[in-house]
Amino acid sequence: MEIRQTTEQDFDVFVSTMHAAFGLHPEPPVDGGGQWWSALEADRCLFAVTADGKRVGTAGAHSFELTLPGEVLVPVSGVTAVGVLPSHRRQGALSSLMRHQLAELRARGEFLSVLLASEALIYRRFGYGPATYTAGLTVPRHRAAFAVPRVVAGAASGSVGPSGSVEVVRSSDCGEVMEEVYDRYRRSQPGALSRPHRWWSLRAGQPPISPAPRYVAVHRDADGVPDGYASYTIEPGASRTMKVDEVVTADDAVHTALARFLLEHDLVSQVSFKHVPTDHPLRWQFEDFRGGEVTGVGDWLWVRLLDVPGALTARGWFADGEIVLDVEDPFLGEHGRHLLTVRDGKADCVPTDREPDLSLDVSDLASVYLGGTAPSTLVRAGHVRAHHPGAAARADALFRTDRSPHCLHWF
Ligand SMILES: CC(=O)SCCNC(=O)CCNC(=O)[C@H](O)C(C)(C)COP(=O)(O)OP(=O)(O)OC[C@H]1O[C@@H](n2cnc3c(N)ncnc32)[C@H](O)[C@@H]1OP(=O)(O)O
Numbered sequence: 001m002e003i004r005q006t007t008e009q010d011f012d013v014f015v016s017t018m019h020a021a022f023g024l025h026p027e028p029p030v031d032g033g034g035q036w037w038s039a040l041e042a043d044r045c046l047f048a049v050t051a052d053g054k055r056v057g058t059a060g061a062h063s064f065e066l067t068l069p070g071e072v073l074v075p076v077s078g079v080t081a082v083g084v085l086p087s088h089r090r091q092g093a094l095s096s097l098m099r100h101q102l103a104e105l106r107a108r109g110e111f112l113s114v115l116l117a118s119e120a121l122i123y124r125r126f127g128y129g130p131a132t133y134t135a136g137l138t139v140p141r142h143r144a145a146f147a148v149p150r151v152v153a154g155a156a157s158g159s160v161g162p163s164g165s166v167e168v169v170r171s172s173d174c175g176e177v178m179e180e181v182y183d184r185y186r187r188s189q190p191g192a193l194s195r196p197h198r199w200w201s202l203r204a205g206q207p208p209i210s211p212a213p214r215y216v217a218v219h220r221d222a223d224g225v226p227d228g229y230a231s232y233t234i235e236p237g238a239s240r241t242m243k244v245d246e247v248v249t250a251d252d253a254v255h256t257a258l259a260r261f262l263l264e265h266d267l268v269s270q271v272s273f274k275h276v277p278t279d280h281p282l283r284w285q286f287e288d289f290r291g292g293e294v295t296g297v298g299d300w301l302w303v304r305l306l307d308v309p310g311a312l313t314a315r316g317w318f319a320d321g322e323i324v325l326d327v328e329d330p331f332l333g334e335h336g337r338h339l340l341t342v343r344d345g346k347a348d349c350v351p352t353d354r355e356p357d358l359s360l361d362v363s364d365l366a367s368v369y370l371g372g373t374a375p376s377t378l379v380r381a382g383h384v385r386a387h388h389p390g391a392a393a394r395a396d397a398l399f400r401t402d403r404s405p406h407c408l409h410w411f
Contacts, residue, residue, distance in 0.1 A: 001057075001093050003100035006045040010055075014045050014081075018058040021083025032172075032203055034211040039196075039204035039411075040081060046101060048084065048093040057084040057093035059101055062411055065194040066114060067186060069371050069401040070316010070345065077105050078193065078411050079115040098126045102306065102332065111310035114193070115302050116411065123302055127331050129366035130299035131373070132191040132405045137273040137282065143291035144263040144271070146256075163222045164254070166261045171207070171214040175200055177226045178208055178216065178248070184227075185250045191301060191370050191405025206410045207231060207245045214245065217261055219254050228254035230262055240269045246408050247273065256285065277406040301407040303366040308336055309349035311369065317342040321398045323391075326356035327365055342398060357391040360384040371401030 006014045015037055019026050027035055040060050048057030062078035079101065084093040105113050117123050120130070171178070179200045186192035199205055208214045208231035219228035228249030235241045242265060249255050259282055262271050276282065283292045305311045308327055322341040329335065339352035358375065364383050367373040375395035378384040386392045 001091070001096040002049045002051075003096055004047045004049050004055075006042055006047060008042050010047075011040075011042045011045070013055060014040075014042075014047065014058055014060075017047070017055055017085065018060075018081045018083050021058065021085055023086075032211050033201075034203045036204050036206070036210070036411075037081065038202045039199050044077075045081070046097055048097050050088070054088075056088040057097055058082065059094075059097040061101065061105070061113070063196070064114070064409075064411075066112060067188070067190050067192045068315040069190045069318070069403075069405070071188055071190075072314055072316055073187065073194075074112065074314055075110055076193075077108075077110055077113045079113055080411050082115075082118075094122075095126075098331070102126070102304070106306050111305065111307035111314065113304045113306060115304075116300065117302050120299065123304075124363045125331060126304070127329055127362045127366070128302040128304045129363035130301075131303040131367055131370045132299070132301040132407045133278050133297060133372060134275050134300045134406065134408075135278045135297040136295040137276050137280070137292045138270055138295055139263060139273075139286070139292040140270045141263060141265075141268060143286065143288050145287045145291075146260060146285050147287040149285075164227075164257055165220050165224075166217050166257065167220070168215050168217050171216050171231060172211070174216050174218060174229070175203075177218055178229055178231075181218075181226050181229050182248050185248045186409075188250045189406060190401060190403055191372065191407045193301075193407055193409040193411075195409055207233075217258055219249065219258055219261075221254075227251055228258055230258045232262065234265075234268060240267060242268045242271045244271060244273045246275055248408070252281065255282070259285075275408055277404055279404050301405075303369055305362055305366055305369065308338060308362070308365065312338070312340055312349045313347050315347075315369070316401075317345050317347050317398070318400060318402055319397050320344070321394060323358065323395055323398055324352055324354050324356045325365070326359040327362055328360070329362040340398070356387055358384055358386055358395055368395070368399050370405035371399055371403075372405045375399055 045060040047055040060081035064078045065073045066076040203211050214231045217230045218226050221227050230247040231245040247258050324339050326337045338349050341348045364378050368375045376392035379386045379392040
């Protein structure tokens with residue numbers, strides 16, 4: 001199977017092949033943009049081509065920045081639009097696309113790539129592992145009373161008082177505000193991806209970026225500067241469920257203020273937050289711990305390490321220590337034994353022939369890399385081998401981060 005780059009001239013063939021692979025029909029054009037694929041970068045799209053010249057498979061990559069633990073921003077490729085025509089599956093087209101693409105990403109000097117997996121069985125063989133998680137949280141309004149914070153009354157109350165205000169606007173009228181607030185939030189949130197300006201201007205993606213109508217509650221600080229927003233819609237009919245696409249802010253008190261605002265909305269019976277980190281404090285803020293029902297916990301961002309020492313030395317670290325990792329990368333036919341030493345938040349990673357503490361697949365290293373999965377969980381699952389009794393605990397202490405990774409961006 002030959003892998004070929006698309007050109008501006010055959011980009012429409014890329015779009016139609018990809019839609020056919022997903023069993024979809026391209027959406028008709030609408031005023032004001034809104035087609036998710038319009039954000040694709042034509043020069044980063046690949047075709048899988050059969051010997052008789054038929055284009056049967058596709059893979060693309062977006063240019064994003066990912067926030068690593070320690071608020072370190074690095075360029076990553078967001079792999080997307082991966083598909084093979086139903087008539088040509090299980091003949092190695094995807095494997096050829098992945099091999100070609102990983103080589104290309106390395107040639108760009110990138111040490112990480114990321115994707116959202118349509119099915120969890122596809123990508124581990126290519127070295128990707130689930131690295132951030134997300135959940136839904138549904139709160140009936142009558143159970144949503146907020147508890148008084150036990151430590152410092154008022155400290156986390158985030159109520160809309162003299163220090164802040166909330167205004168409701170339509171998403172079509174506040175694109176710039178959302179873009180600015182999102183950009184500030186994603187820089188401090190490990191696991192978050194940038195949303196390039198191109199996405200907002202093309203209105204490509206899911207709400208609140210897309211033209212689908214939404215209300216947006218914009219929070220402003222005492223000086224009137226926007227510092228958070230919540231995008232939502234209210235289902236008509238009997239259920240009167242408020243569906244919240246995302247609450248975006250870098251400030252916990254602003255998050256609380258926005259959550260209170262949504263939960264106090266008249267003519268709403270329950271509020272369903274679509275996309276919250278699995279350990280978000282919101283649940284703990286209700287007087288009734290069962291007031292919020294967690295639903296649909298799932299993986300979100302999958303990560304692939306393309307350069308193990310490069311990736312390990314790039315992120316921030318929160319505990320001193322050292323560990324020897326023996327890492328297998330079967331898809332790329334690579335193996336490395338690395339001594340990782342952390343001092344004062346920075347890591348050094350060098351080849352070693354010392355006995356390993358842990359032996360693991362590169363996809364498992366990806367799962368622990370952002371701090372969203374404890375190495376000991378994968379040891380207990382039988383995926384990572386701990387070579388002595390204290391190895392898993394040492395790895396847990398070393399890889400732990402100050403904040404769980406979370407990614408909201410859909411691509
Ligand atoms: C980031 C994104 O874009 S996610 C979107 C992924 N795309 C889709 O879900 C669209 C619908 N599905 C498809 O287009 C295709 O089935 C693909 C792209 C998932 C797979 O393409 P194929 O060309 O059939 O894959 P390929 O032949 O290279 O298979 C490689 C291996 O993966 C396995 N595999 C491929 N797809 C799947 C799957 N969905 N579930 C389980 N195993 C799979 C194959 O069995 C094969 O295993 P083997 O090496 O042990 O024989």
